[in-house]
Amino acid sequence: MSQSYDRGTIEDFGRWKEFSAGMWAWIFHKFSGWVLIGYLFTHIAVLSTATQSGTMYTQTIRGLESLAIVRVLEVGLLAVAVFHILNGVRLLFVDLGVGLEAQDKSFYASLVVSAAIVIASVPTFLAGAF
Ligand code: HEM
Incomplete structure (x- = not known):
């Protein structure tokens, strides 16, 4: 038998100080899942430059990787991916x-494990970025 109770409007983010660990886990999992979907479309857009010519693909990758902001975003991508997998x-x-x-x-x-993996990746991801 299902039970119901008045939980108030817990989705009201003005109440974030009251959120339990489980609520944060739910928010982070949703956030990381949808960021990964967003990245997936960007990833396909970049890969599709290879259909024009190999040179265009190489230039696109080189252009993107030469930008420090892209390198930093890659660390962010690793963070959401690792967290989503571990929490998943x-x-x-x-x-x-x-x-x-x-x-x-x-x-x-x-x-904690996500943070450890992300911190350990920084020297590799940001090598020569700045
Ligand atoms: C080993 C890899 C992965 C595992 C173990 C995993 C696990 C999970 C689990 C268990 C859920 C459901 C959570 C719930 O009960 O509410 C979920 C949701 C989701 N995952 Fe993943 N996932 C993985 C990879 C990915 C990838 C690669 C993407 C995107 C490209 C992705 C996108 C999403 C999205 C969008 C949701 C729904 C979020 C929402 O509740 O709105 N996941 N994942």
């Missing part, structure tokens, strides 16, 4: 009923 796997375990009593801890763990 965590959600799949939750859906299977595994680790239900440690959901906050596993969310924090996915944040």
Whole structure:
């Protein structure tokens, strides 16, 4: 039997100080999922330059990679991708009923591991960017 209760308008972002860890996990997962979809379209647009000529593709990649902002955005892309994957796997375990009593801890763990991987990637991603 389903239960209902008056939760108020929790979607009101003016109440962000009241948000629990689970609410932040939900927001970050949605945000990262939709950023990945946005990147996917940009990625296809860049790849499609190869249909014109190999030179155009190479010039496009070189042009983009020469911009410091693109290098920084790549670090951001890695951050949302790693977080989405780690938190996504965590959600799949939750859906299977595994680790239900440690959901906050596993969310924090996915944040910490994501941060560690992203920080470790910085020297590679930003090499020669500035
Ligand atoms: C190993 C890789 C991935 C895993 C494990 C994963 C896992 C998940 C899971 C479990 C959900 C549902 C969350 C829920 O219960 O509400 C989800 C949602 C979603 N994922 Fe992924 N995902 C992965 C990769 C991707 C990629 C590559 C993209 C985009 C190109 C993507 C885009 C999305 C979007 C847009 C949503 C819906 C967000 C919403 O609730 O509005 N995911 N993902």
